Amino acid sequence: MGAITLENIVKSFGAVEVIRDVSLDIPEGELVVFVGPSGCGKSTLLRLISGLDQPTSGHILIDGKDVTRVSAADRGLAMVFQSYALYPHMSVRQNMAFGLENTRMPKAEIASRIEEAARMLEIGPLLDRRPGQLSGGQRQRVAIGRAIVREPTAFLLDEPLSNLDAELRGTMRAELAALHGRLGKTMIYVTHDQIEAMTMADRIVVLRAGVVEQVDTPLNLFNKPANRFVAGFIGAPRMNFIEAEDGRVMGVRPQHLRLADGGLAVTVDMAENLGAETLIHARTDKDQPILALLPGQLTPTRGENLSLVHDPADEHWFGADGLRL
């Protein structure tokens, strides 16, 4: 249960095509992450799957059944909103019970599901508080708890951690991944945080301007980006692109550069010391910017000339059309 298929999904708002012919297969139980720059259509795509919005054309299938015209409630999915969307006037318990009460579920069953979810998320002591009396992280858990008690076939999460501070985000990231492992349910997770995408995803869907650029496992995306956009988008710091004479472009990641004589000659602009590593901003003699992430604490001065080398195996080549060669 919980396999989701998108067939040629198009969504327009007025004359603007926001999702352009997206097809995707999400097998049961997978944790898929949608990433892409702001405004690329991640939320829109998630809302189409949820049933809150209708696609302009195309089909959405859940477990092989066409649900394109099925209402959001009857798709059996649960959504966790970026804003959490907790009902502010209800207690945590009431928030979690609200959706279940719609189905005329027996009271005892509702209570036991809330109990179970509260135990799993460690929010038992908070059940009688209002959302306004909770911290950001606690609200986040409640929002997830509200989704869990419904026992959906799949979870949809739209940037669920973006309102948390960096440390909490790290903890919750791990908890969510663990939760996915325990529940074994399909999860679609929207983020524009690469680290979230890389660490949590079974597979990542990279979107740009409403088009799927590449779908693959995190490591495959990192090691074999299908085009220049994905190469530049996945991996931090960004991949360097060096244009060759024939219009082709060579990409090499900052981590793969080393200091050695006889390599690429660059002039240092500045250096950011990260403690264990130093990120050097430099440029070539053709004024192309180059980033190099070098181990150790280096202190090159501005204008200093360095020579950078890399292993040919770490090169990525792209054609003039941007596609991987």
Add this chain to the structure above:
Amino acid sequence: MRPATSAGAVVTAPLRWLARATDVPLSAWQRLTGQRGMIALFLLPNMAIFGIFVLVPLVINLLYSTTGGTEFFLSDRPQVGADHYARLLDCGNYLDPNSCRDDMFWIAVSNTARFVFFQVAVMTLAALITALILNRALPGKGFWRAVFFFPVLLSPVVVGLIWKWILQRQGLANLFMVELGLEPVNWLTDRLWAFVAAVGVSVWAHMGFYTLILLAGLQAIPRDLYEAAEMDGTRPFRVFWRITLPLLMPNLLVVIVLSLIRAVQIFDEAYVLTGGGPGTSTMFMTQYIYEVGFANLLRNPGLAAAASILMACVLIVLTLLQLYLSRRSGAK
């Protein structure tokens, strides 16, 4: 560029001169009294206006209510103590005006109570329904909002006159009724219809303002709460009952209390529309006060003053309630 500058200079020069001129006494005052003195100085004009037009009349009115006769100046008026209050409050059974010494006052009170109940109930409900409709994605939304708000801008007398023109025996409404082959109705001369008309016209005239308050409240409810409810398959009625209504409650309370305060003071549009008639069926407290104080052959300004003080007590209670509610929602 140059002429514009000089034209500007012509305008600003006297202002600058004025600012410099006032600066001298103001700085002197500040040196004398410090910052508190400045605050007092700036508050003074407003306080003076409030004092002259509100506070002083209130005190005079209070004194008036303890004097008798028809003389104008307080010094000429004989003291009667609490006689007026005793007369107004002397009742065998407060629910039956005929058992009261001043039956007219109690008729006015009971009319007003009935009016307040129906007007506030009908108007709050109508404003709520209108706001709910206007809050949807509706073609020509701005236009409809303006339509409902427009009557608020009319003077109450104009409202009364317009509706009188529509509802009088040979008015627009009956014209239509006859066209449709129906019996004309004595809208303003039938006891029940006249009361209904007073309520209806007042609702029409004031609804727009309250609709706007409720609309603002509805728009402040985050959309994703509705989407969360939609994901859960919540039926529309339950969404309204469990989400919209509780979250709108602060605004709804403000609307109810504000409209209570205004309904208690009902006068102008109803007076123009029905003149209190037929008989005394639409005579409200303010009209009673006005007629006893100014219009009656048997004028009794002291009695009118006492009645208005009693009415002020009701209004003060309601205002305190409103203050309490707005404080509470402000604290949240």
